[in-house]
Amino acid sequence: MFVDKVKIFVKAGNGGDGACTFRREKYVPNGGPDGGDGGKGGDIVLKVNPSLNTLVDFRFNKHFRAEDGEKGMGKNCAGKRGADLIIPVPQGTIVKDAKTNKVVIDMFDKDQTFVLLNGGYGGKGNQHFASSRRQTPNFAQKGQLTEEYEIILELKTIADVGIVGFPNVGKSTLLSVITQAKPKIANYHFTTLSPNLGVLKKYDKTCVLADIPGLIEGASEGVGLGHEFLRHIERTRLILHLVDISGSEGRDPFEDFKNINKELKNYSEVLAERPQIIVLTKCDLLENADLAIENFKKSLKKDKHFCKSPVFPISAYKHEGLNELVDQIFASLENLPKIEKIESDEFEFGLKDTLSIECVKLADDLFEVKGGRVDELCRRVIISDPQSFAYFHKRLKKDGIIDKLLKLGMKDGDTVIIGEIEFVYEE
Ligand SMILES: Nc1nc2c(ncn2[C@@H]2O[C@H](COP(=O)(O)OP(=O)(O)OP(=O)(O)O)[C@@H](O)[C@H]2O)c(=O)[nH]1
Numbered sequence: 001m002f003v004d005k006v007k008i009f010v011k012a013g014n015g016g017d018g019a020c021t022f023r024r025e026k027y028v029p030n031g032g033p034d035g036g037d038g039g040k041g042g043d044i045v046l047k048v049n050p051s052l053n054t055l056v057d058f059r060f061n062k063h064f065r066a067e068d069g070e071k072g073m074g075k076n077c078a079g080k081r082g083a084d085l086i087i088p089v090p091q092g093t094i095v096k097d098a099k100t101n102k103v104v105i106d107m108f109d110k111d112q113t114f115v116l117l118n119g120g121y122g123g124k125g126n127q128h129f130a131s132s133r134r135q136t137p138n139f140a141q142k143g144q145l146t147e148e149y150e151i152i153l154e155l156k157t158i159a160d161v162g163i164v165g166f167p168n169v170g171k172s173t174l175l176s177v178i179t180q181a182k183p184k185i186a187n188y189h190f191t192t193l194s195p196n197l198g199v200l201k202k203y204d205k206t207c208v209l210a211d212i213p214g215l216i217e218g219a220s221e222g223v224g225l226g227h228e229f230l231r232h233i234e235r236t237r238l239i240l241h242l243v244d245i246s247g248s249e250g251r252d253p254f255e256d257f258k259n260i261n262k263e264l265k266n267y268s269e270v271l272a273e274r275p276q277i278i279v280l281t282k283c284d285l286l287e288n289a290d291l292a293i294e295n296f297k298k299s300l301k302k303d304k305h306f307c308k309s310p311v312f313p314i315s316a317y318k319h320e321g322l323n324e325l326v327d328q329i330f331a332s333l334e335n336l337p338k339i340e341k342i343e344s345d346e347f348e349f350g351l352k353d354t355l356s357i358e359c360v361k362l363a364d365d366l367f368e369v370k371g372g373r374v375d376e377l378c379r380r381v382i383i384s385d386p387q388s389f390a391y392f393h394k395r396l397k398k399d400g401i402i403d404k405l406l407k408l409g410m411k412d413g414d415t416v417i418i419g420e421i422e423f424v425y426e427e
Pocket residue numbers: 165166167168169170171172173174184185186187188189190191192193212213214215281282283284285314315316317318
C-alpha cells in the first residue's frame with residue numbers, strides 16, 4: 001500500500017522544573033539558596049531523508065514526543081536538556097496544521113532540516129529569587145509544559161520529469177533502462193502501485209525522473225487506480241508521455257494519447273499545459289514501425305496544443321532511440337523554469353496563547369479566571385508556599401484581574417478558581 005498523506009501528533013518536550021534547595025556545608029551556616037534551573041525540553045525536528053519516497057513509516061507510528069527536560073538539582077546544577085526528536089521525511093513532504101489546513105513548511109530541499117516545535121523552557125531554580133528582602137526563597141519556577149499538535153504530512157514528489165501513460169506501455173521499463181532504478185516490470189496492468197524515482201545522468205548533467213502508476217480513461221472518476229497519483233508529477237517540469245505505438249493491446253495509439261491528456265486536464269489545467277515529450281514505445285513489435293509513426297505524427301500535427309511537441313520512437317528492448325531521447329530530455333529541461341517550493345502560509349504554528357484573560361461569574365459567590373496568561377502564571381506558582389502565593393497575588397493585581405473580578409461583583413469571602421488553584425478572596 002502506498003501512503004502519501006498522513007495525520008500525526010507531535011509534542012515537544014516539557015521544560016524541567018527548577019530546584020528549590022539550600023546550600024548545606026560544614027562550617028557554612030545558613031547557606032543560601034542553590035537550586036539549579038530545569039533543563040529545556042527537546043525540540044521536534046523534521047529532516048529530509050532523500051532515500052525515502054513514501055510516508056508509509058507513519059502508518060502505524062503516529063505519535064511523536066520529544067524528551068522532557070530534567071529537573072534542576074542542588075548545588076546550582078542545572079537539569080539535563082531533553083533530547084530532540086528528529087523525524088525523517090521524504091523530500092517534497094508538505095507539512096500542514098491539521099486545524100487550519102495552513103502550510104507550515106514544504107520540506108523541499110535535499111538536506112533540509114526544520115525545527116517544527118520548540119521544547120518548553122526549564123523553570124528557574126530558587127537561587128534566582130533571592131533578594132535582600134527574600135533571603136530564603138522557598139519556591140522555584142515550574143518548567144513550561146508543551147502542547148500536542150496535530151499535523152498533516154502530504155507527499156508531493158519533486159522530480160524534473162514525470163512519466164505518464166496507459167498501463168503496460170513500458171513506463172517502468174524505460175526508467176529501468178535509462179536510470180539505475182529497479183522498478184517492478186511485468187506484462188499486466190498496474191504493475192506499478194507507487195511512484196518510482198530514478199536519477200538520469202549524462203556527462204555532468206543529472207535530473208530526476210518519476211514513473212507513476214498507469215492512468216486510464218475515467219481515472220479522474222476513480223477508474224483504475226484513479227488519478228490521485230498525478231499529485232506526484234504536479235511538481236515536475238516536463239512530462240514524458242509514453243504511448244504504445246504497436247497497439248499491442250488493441251487500442252489506437254493516438255486515441256490513447258488524447259485520452260491521457262484528457263485525464264491530465266481533468267486533474268489540473270496546469271498539468272495539462274506542461275510541456276511534453278511524446279515517446280512511442282515498443283517499436284520492435286511492429287513489422288512496419290515507420291508507417292505507424294508517420295500516421296501518429298500526422299494526427300499530432302492536427303492537435304492544437306501538442307503539434308509542436310517532439311516525438312521519439314524507441315524500443316527499450318533493443319535499446320533503440322534512447323540516446324536521442326535522453327539528449328532531448330536535457331535539452332528541454334535547460335529551457336524550463338525550476339520548480340518552486342510552496343510558500344508557508346502566514347501564521348505562527350505552535351504559538352501559544354500567553355496573553356488572554358477571561359473572567360466569568362459562575363455563581364453568586366463563585367468566579368473563574370481562564371486564559372493563556374493565567375495558565376502561564378499558575379505554572380510558575382507553588383500555591384502551598386506563602387511567598388510564592390504572595391507573588392501570585394501581586395501579579396493578579398498588577399494584571400488587572402482583581403479589578404475585573406470586582407467589577408463582576410466579587411466580594412469578601414467569595415471563591416475564585418484559577419486553573420488548579422482555588423482560593424477565598426479577602427479584602
Ligand atoms: N516488445 C517490447 N516490450 C516492452 C518494451 N518495453 C516494455 N515492454 C514490456 O511491456 C510490459 C509492461 O512494461 P512495464 O514497464 O511494466 O509497463 P508500465 O507502463 O510500467 O506498466 P504499469 O506499471 O502497469 O502501468 C512488460 O512485459 C515489458 O517487458 C519494449 O520496448 N518492447
